[in-house]
Amino acid sequence: xxxxxxxxxxxxxxxxxxxxxxxxxxxxxxxxxxxxxxxxxxxxxxxxxxxxxxxxxxxxxxxxxxxxxxxxxxxxxxxxxxxxxxxxxxxxxxxxxxxxxxxxxxxxxxxxxxxxxxxxxxxxxxxxxxxxxxxxxxxxxxxxxxxxxxxxxxxxxxxxxxxxxxxxxxxxxxxxxxxxxxxxxxxxxxxxxxxxxxxxxxxxxxxxxxxxxxxxxxxxxxxxxxxxxxxxxxxxxxxxxxxxxxxxxxxxxxxxxxxxxxxxxxxxxxxxxxxxxxxxxxxxxxxxxxxxxxxxxxxxxxxxxxxxxxxxxxxxxxxxxxxxxxxxxxxxxxxxxxxxxxxxxxxxxxxxxxxxxxxxxxxxxxxxxxxxxxxxxxxxxxxxxxxxxxxxxxxxxxxxxxxxxxxxxxxxxxxxxxxxxxxxxxxxxxxxxxxxx
Ligand code: GDP
Ligand code: MG
Numbered sequence: 001x002x003x004x005x006x007x008x009x010x011x012x013x014x015x016x017x018x019x020x021x022x023x024x025x026x027x028x029x030x031x032x033x034x035x036x037x038x039x040x041x042x043x044x045x046x047x048x049x050x051x052x053x054x055x056x057x058x059x060x061x062x063x064x065x066x067x068x069x070x071x072x073x074x075x076x077x078x079x080x081x082x083x084x085x086x087x088x089x090x091x092x093x094x095x096x097x098x099x100x101x102x103x104x105x106x107x108x109x110x111x112x113x114x115x116x117x118x119x120x121x122x123x124x125x126x127x128x129x130x131x132x133x134x135x136x137x138x139x140x141x142x143x144x145x146x147x148x149x150x151x152x153x154x155x156x157x158x159x160x161x162x163x164x165x166x167x168x169x170x171x172x173x174x175x176x177x178x179x180x181x182x183x184x185x186x187x188x189x190x191x192x193x194x195x196x197x198x199x200x201x202x203x204x205x206x207x208x209x210x211x212x213x214x215x216x217x218x219x220x221x222x223x224x225x226x227x228x229x230x231x232x233x234x235x236x237x238x239x240x241x242x243x244x245x246x247x248x249x250x251x252x253x254x255x256x257x258x259x260x261x262x263x264x265x266x267x268x269x270x271x272x273x274x275x276x277x278x279x280x281x282x283x284x285x286x287x288x289x290x291x292x293x294x295x296x297x298x299x300x301x302x303x304x305x306x307x308x309x310x311x312x313x314x315x316x317x318x319x320x321x322x323x324x325x326x327x328x329x330x331x332x333x334x335x336x337x338x339x340x341x342x343x344x345x346x347x348x349x350x351x352x353x354x355x356x357x358x359x360x361x362x363x364x365x366x367x368x369x370x371x372x373x374x375x376x377x378x379x380x381x382x383x384x385x386x387x388x389x390x391x392x393x394x395x396x397x398x399x400x401x402x403x404x405x406x407x408x409x410x411x412x413x414x415x416x417x418x419x420x421x422x423x424x425x426x427x428x429x430x431x432x433x434x435x436x437x
Contacts, residue, residue, distance in 0.1 A: 151207050216245060327339050
């Protein structure tokens, strides 16, 4: 009886993880994450479903009279099995409508509009092609994916900085331009699975300060645990922070190059916090790495991408801009520099930004590699020149149409704050009066 992880199966049969989870949902199969394992019976069933989908695409055979998920392996409808339908996703249309068995959604799993598409009899024959197009659900689906933003936390000396350095060195294309890359609080890594944005201020402060201001920047938290030291107080804190923020965690067991490394002990210790690694039947992704040799780092990046895919992170570059300050500082030459993480919409040079009760006009922008850019879309950390005061980590940033609108917003905020302060003072006075002398 062999089990397989969901993402491995997805890879094997050539569908994305989302589709795979949709199928599992449709079957009512319980799982915790894309790295959960599933039973052989279920695997068979899924393959069957996909094979039928292939058939569906060719002739609309969506239906299967007995959608009994329990009798795995048993093929009640032989049509699916013998047909060599290689292309699982979008099989080439063959003009074979299989008339007898069009309708009844059967177990064409996804409870999305897709599954019910063939409902109208009118669409059946001629318009079979429309059915196979699987019109990805409206509106919501059109918002494009964005890169994941990752934060690295863990106990001091467990290797957070080293790990970030290794990733930066190996995954960030060096830019000749200025030579020196300034520290801007974030960087973007290019991986075979796409872009990953790392918050480059390791430690909990960055994370908690930002969260304390009600902003959420990180999509995924990497908890670094040294294999020779296992769980330490700040490790537990980091885990607690990630849990409180409901940010998915990936554990990187670092320093596995050391002779005294004991990754098994780390896993056992994690189990005691009710964090059960996958190998122990849980759903915690644990990746052994060495920031020194680079071993496992590629796997770590892959797991980040997998987790991101699952989270289905999306943002609209055409939407209203919003972002968060990652860090701000004063540069002797340039003046006030702020790193802004674009979360929605797109920033352009010349835009007016409002942070708290201040505003500024973007005079220049640089990407995290130090290159000049004119605009920046979602999940892009960008260094902005144009604020007059230094904004603080975690402050929210919005944009205004023009200077007038920016000033109005700032004034309104200042007014609100004063009102709140006055109210507080009044309340205190009344309380004192009530208490008497
Ligand atoms: P941080 O406090 O979590 O940022 O930890 P650092 O990255 O500063 O690393 C602390 C120490 O551990 C440094 O001396 C690093 O060289 C060392 N270190 C970090 N990662 C590794 C690793 O994978 N293997 C070994 N052998 N040493 C490491
Ligand atoms: Mg450090």
